Amino acid sequence: MLKKVRILIVGFGVIGRGVARSISEKREFINGKYGIDFELVGIGEREGSIVCEKGIDPMEACMLKSLNEHPHWKEGAKAIDIIKGVDADIVIEATPTNIDTGEPGMSHMMAAFETKKHVVTSNKGPLTVAYTRLKKAAEENDIKFMFEASVGGAMPVLNMVRGTLQANEILGIEGILNGTCNYILTRMMTEGLPYEHVLSEAQELGIAESDPTYDVEGIDTACKLVILANSIFDMDISYKDVSVTGITNITSEALKLAYDDGYVIKLVGEIQNNNKPAVAPHLVPKDHPLAVGGTLNIISIRTDLAGEITVTGKGAGAVETSSSILSDLISIANEIP
Amino acid sequence: MLKKVRILIVGFGVIGRGVARSISEKREFINGKYGIDFELVGIGEREGSIVCEKGIDPMEACMLKSLNEHPHWKEGAKAIDIIKGVDADIVIEATPTNIDTGEPGMSHMMAAFETKKHVVTSNKGPLTVAYTRLKKAAEENDIKFMFEASVGGAMPVLNMVRGTLQANEILGIEGILNGTCNYILTRMMTEGLPYEHVLSEAQELGIAESDPTYDVEGIDTACKLVILANSIFDMDISYKDVSVTGITNITSEALKLAYDDGYVIKLVGEIQNNNKPAVAPHLVPKDHPLAVGGTLNIISIRTDLAGEITVTGKGAGAVETSSSILSDLISIANEIP
Numbered sequence: 001m002l003k004k005v006r007i008l009i010v011g012f013g014v015i016g017r018g019v020a021r022s023i024s025e026k027r028e029f030i031n032g033k034y035g036i037d038f039e040l041v042g043i044g045e046r047e048g049s050i051v052c053e054k055g056i057d058p059m060e061a062c063m064l065k066s067l068n069e070h071p072h073w074k075e076g077a078k079a080i081d082i083i084k085g086v087d088a089d090i091v092i093e094a095t096p097t098n099i100d101t102g103e104p105g106m107s108h109m110m111a112a113f114e115t116k117k118h119v120v121t122s123n124k125g126p127l128t129v130a131y132t133r134l135k136k137a138a139e140e141n142d143i144k145f146m147f148e149a150s151v152g153g154a155m156p157v158l159n160m161v162r163g164t165l166q167a168n169e170i171l172g173i174e175g176i177l178n179g180t181c182n183y184i185l186t187r188m189m190t191e192g193l194p195y196e197h198v199l200s201e202a203q204e205l206g207i208a209e210s211d212p213t214y215d216v217e218g219i220d221t222a223c224k225l226v227i228l229a230n231s232i233f234d235m236d237i238s239y240k241d242v243s244v245t246g247i248t249n250i251t252s253e254a255l256k257l258a259y260d261d262g263y264v265i266k267l268v269g270e271i272q273n274n275n276k277p278a279v280a281p282h283l284v285p286k287d288h289p290l291a292v293g294g295t296l297n298i299i300s301i302r303t304d305l306a307g308e309i310t311v312t313g314k315g316a317g318a319v320e321t322s323s324s325i326l327s328d329l330i331s332i333a334n335e336i337p
Numbered sequence: 338m339l340k341k342v343r344i345l346i347v348g349f350g351v352i353g354r355g356v357a358r359s360i361s362e363k364r365e366f367i368n369g370k371y372g373i374d375f376e377l378v379g380i381g382e383r384e385g386s387i388v389c390e391k392g393i394d395p396m397e398a399c400m401l402k403s404l405n406e407h408p409h410w411k412e413g414a415k416a417i418d419i420i421k422g423v424d425a426d427i428v429i430e431a432t433p434t435n436i437d438t439g440e441p442g443m444s445h446m447m448a449a450f451e452t453k454k455h456v457v458t459s460n461k462g463p464l465t466v467a468y469t470r471l472k473k474a475a476e477e478n479d480i481k482f483m484f485e486a487s488v489g490g491a492m493p494v495l496n497m498v499r500g501t502l503q504a505n506e507i508l509g510i511e512g513i514l515n516g517t518c519n520y521i522l523t524r525m526m527t528e529g530l531p532y533e534h535v536l537s538e539a540q541e542l543g544i545a546e547s548d549p550t551y552d553v554e555g556i557d558t559a560c561k562l563v564i565l566a567n568s569i570f571d572m573d574i575s576y577k578d579v580s581v582t583g584i585t586n587i588t589s590e591a592l593k594l595a596y597d598d599g600y601v602i603k604l605v606g607e608i609q610n611n612n613k614p615a616v617a618p619h620l621v622p623k624d625h626p627l628a629v630g631g632t633l634n635i636i637s638i639r640t641d642l643a644g645e646i647t648v649t650g651k652g653a654g655a656v657e658t659s660s661s662i663l664s665d666l667i668s669i670a671n672e673i674p
Contacts, residue, residue, distance in 0.1 A: 022642060026504055034503070148501070154643035156501030163500035164485070164493035166371070167363055167663030289649060292626075305359060306491035306660035312626060312647040323643035326504030 002037040005333045006088040008117075010044040010079045010108050011095035012067060015122050015149070018318025019092055019325050020058035026326065036333045042086045043067065044079025044108075051082055079104065083111045090332055092325060093121040099223055099239055102129035109134055113141045118336075120328040122149035122321055124223040128239050131230040144335065146328035147231075151224045152177060152297045154320035155313030159327060161232055161301065168303035170232050174270035175299030176290060177224045179315040180208045180215040181247050181267040186293040189255040189264060195248065207295060217246035218279040221269040225277040233271060243278040250281055258283055264291050339374040342670045343425040345454075347381040347416045347445050348432035349404060352459050352486070355655025356429055356662050357395035363663065373670045379423045380404065381416025381445075388419055416441065420448045427669055429662060430458040436560055436576055439466035446471055450478045455673075457665040459486035459658055461560040465576050468567040481672065483665035484568075488561045489514060489634045491657035492650030496664060498569055498638065505640035507569050511607035512636030513627060514561045516652040517545045517552040518584050518604040522618075523630040526592040526601060532585065544632060554583035555616040558606040562614040570608060580615040587618055595620055601628050 007023075009016045023038050031037055040058045042051045045067055050056055052072045064070055083091055091112040095105050105123040112119045119138070121127070126134055127150055138145035148158050152175075161170065176182050180202060187198045199216070202208035214220050222242040229235040247267050258265050268282040268290065284290045289310045292298045297315030302308050314320040344360075346353045360375050367373055377395045379388045382404055387393055389409045401407055420428055428449040432442050442460040449456045456475070458464070463471055464487055475482035485496050489512075498507065513519050517539060524535045536553070539545035551557050559579040566572040584604050595602050605619040605627065621627045626647045629635045634652030639645050651657040 022504070026642070029506060030504065155646065156497060159501040160493060160497055163668070164496040164664055165660065166667050167359070167367065167660055169366060287630075289629075293624075303660070305363070305656055305663070307651045307654075307657055309492065310649040314644045317644075319642055320644055323502065323504055323640070326642070327501055330503045331500070 001035070002031055003035055003333065003336070004037050004039055005090065005336060006039050006041045007090045007092060007329070008042040008044065008082060008086060008088045009040065009092045009094065010083065011093065012043050012045050012061070013094065013096065014318045015321055016043070016092070016094040017062050018322045019094065021062050022319060022322035022326055024057070024059040024062070030330065034330055034334065036330065038329065038333070041088055042082045044082050048073055048075040049077040049079060049082045050074070051077070051086055053087065080107055080111050083108055083117065084115050088117055089336055090118045090120060090329060092329070093119055093123050095123055097123055097125040097223070099125050099128045099219065102126040106130060110137060113137045113143050116141060116143060118144040118332045119146070120325055120332065121147045122325060124150045124227065127230075128223040128226045131227065132236045144332045146332065147227065148328050149321045149324035151227050152299060152313065153315040153317060154323045155297045155299065155311055155315060156324070157228070157299055157311065158231055159331070160311065165301065165303055165306060165309065168305045170301060170303055172270070172272040172302040173228055173232065173299060174268055174290065175297065176266050176292065177221045177269050177297055177299070177315065178215055178267060179295035179297055180212065181221070182293070183207050183295045184216070185247060185250065185255065185265055185267065188250070188252045189259060192252050192256065194252055195250065216248050218244045218267060221267060221279045225269045225271060225279065229271050229277050237277070241276065243276055243280070245280040247281055262286055266290060338372070339368055340372055340670065340673070341374050341376055342427065342673060343376050343378045344427045344429060344666070345379040345381065345420060345423060345425045346377065346429045346431060347420065348430065348460075349380050349382050349398070350431065350433065351655045352658055353380070353429070353431040354399050355659045356431065358399050359656060359659035359663055361394070361396040361399070367667065371667055371671065373667065375666065375670070378425050379419045381419050385410055385412040386414040386416060386419045387411070388414070388423055390424065417444055417448050420445055420454065421452050425454055426673055427455045427457060427666060429666070430456055430460050432460055434460055434462040434560070436462050436465045436556065439463035443467060447474060450474045450480050453478060453480060455481040455669045456483070457662055457669065458484045459662060461487050461564065464567075465560040465563045468564065469573045481669045483669065484564065485665050486658045486661035488564050489636060489650065490652040490654060491660045492634045492636065492648055492652060493661070494565070494636055494648065495568055496668070497648065502638065502640055502643060502646065505642050507638060507640055509607070509609040509639040510565055510569065510636060511605055511627065512634065513603050513629065514606050514634055514636070514652065515552055515558045515604060516632035516634055517549065518558070519630070520544050520632045521553070522584060522587065522592065522602055522604065525587070525589045526596060529589050529593060531589055532587065553585055555581045555604060558604060558616045562606045562608060562616065566608050566614050574614070578613065580613055580617070582617040584618055599623055603627060
């Protein structure tokens with residue numbers, strides 16, 4: 001007997017579509033292995049929503065060029081209204097990250113909590129702006145709130161610490177949490193090319209966005225540190241509490257000099273004991289675990305019992321990120337009576 | 338209000354003592370963070386046992402040169418009798434690994450299941466000999482059976498796959514799962530020393546045992562593959578189903594030649610789709626994630642959604658292994674009503 005779990009996807013960009021596709025493609029696997037059937041009952045977007053209590057075919061929605069071609073499309077129906085009004089168990093919040101206001105994600109999550117819906121998200125905005133407030137609201141409403149996908153894409157961090165290192169005190173964390181910067185620095189070093197050149201190349205490949213500020217200035221890494229600091233170290237900080245330096249001033253000459261001395265330069269985010277969390281370019285010995293190349297993410301977790309545990313994985317990508325979102329969905333679904 | 342969870346430790350060697358020490362040292366942390374209080378009510382050893390329903394001070398037991406100095410020592414009281422007779426929630430089975438019969442661990446675990454006690458273990462023997470039988474017995478008795486510490490020491494593998502990659506199909510696993518072999522191969526390569534010389538050195542340092550067969554012939558790695566194959570790939574195999582080659586025929590000349598070509602030699606265990614699980618020395622490119630040195634363990638997990646996830650950590654050590662055992666204990670304790 002399958003347990004039906006009704007879900008809403010809010011924000012149907014790269015991540016939202018990736019989740020819908022994975023839910024469709026992995027349906028049989030999840031049915032068979034966990035006895036859970038995720039039924040998509042709504043998709044909320046900026047200009048309108050699709051609601052169908054009998055279930056929406058997630059793959060069909062993915063294939064549409066525009067959601068408004070869907071027979072159940074309601075122009076102007078706001079995401080927040082379907083969160084409040086539709087009978088669902090879990091809301092997947094996948095709207096774009098806004099680190100100034102956290103909106104619209106912030107309002108979406110609060111509405112979900114208030115109407116007793118669990119929340120799974122990849123959206124760093126609300127978590128960076130108001131982590132403690134969100135966590136409290138979730139607890140007060142006895143709601144699960146999970147966000148593995150917000151840090152490191154497919155690379156497990158939050159659930160790994162919670163589910164495999166729970167006897168440990170976490171003493172420090174350092175990692176490479178932005179694949180775009182890692183790609184740029186790796187290419188600059190191996191090809192001896194200047195920053196601007198490699199940035200254009202990354203933009204052409206879709207590895208960097210047309211406005212790369214968020215990545216190259218270290219802002220994205222800093223947001224991830226805020227989430228790690230609050231959720232793993234029980235701090236109560238926001239973006240302003242992180243010291244941030246990006247990679248825009250690094251020259252290929254500096255990378256070459258470092259390399260000749262046995263080092264690579266990496267944009268490292270770190271939280272050490274009670275120090276101020278910091279993002280900055282670091283010299284990393286070539287044979288150090290953190291010296292991973294390309295677009296990979298990596299994180300080293302220093303603990304009292306286990307010593308150092310290091311994890312590497314893909315930090316971005318729609319399918320990869322859906323791994324973390326589905327993991328959170330299954331965890332919550334397992335606990336729904 | 339603390340939840341009292343009564344535990345028995347069976348086997349009081351390096352691992353059993355390590356667990357007792359960590360339970361003592363981390364008591365306040367675990368009380369505060371999880372609201373759980375582990376109360377040690379019995380320790381079973383080969384020649385006798387300590388039983389005290391009011392609780393044994395774990396650190397006091399660790400400090401004894403021999404357990405028979407303890408006021409509650411009962412000479413001749415068998416471990417299996419205290420498992421059956423003492424009122425406890427969880428049995429920690431930490432007797433030495435025997436991969437021919439699985440004993441005495443096998444009988445201890447079956448006795449625990451029959452008397453409705455959960456089991457946490459680091460003991461590869463029973464898991465290698467009769468995994469499916471044990472799993473079935475645990476399920477029939479509605480008992481939790483966890484064994485993170487049996488593969489990779491402090492490095493999370495089983496709980497990581499179960500708790501963070503649960504939406505993924507696991508397509509393949511490869512790893513370095515024996516720190517002794519990794520140490521020997523690393524030293525032979527970096528120092529150009531012959532196998533016998535480095536082995537003696539490792540024995541002096543306590544990294545290799547006086548009879549190193551189990552490690553250097555690849556047997557230990559093969560046992561870990563059996564556990565991974567059965568628990569992650571739902572296979573039903575035992576030691577005889579693994580193809581095993583150790584490191585005793587590797588010369589420092591071979592390591593040197595490989596290095597000059599850009600490779601290191603590592604003892605790799607792997608399970609690829611439905612192929613026969615295999616342990617053998619592999620040529621690994623120097624910049625490949627698996628090229629970790631020293632006594633570290635590493636495992637790469639290939640999945641359909643997340644791509645490749647790689648974890649590195651300490652594969653041995655009493656305190657390190659206690660991290661995995663305590664993690665399992667806390668998981669089970671959280672689910673006890």
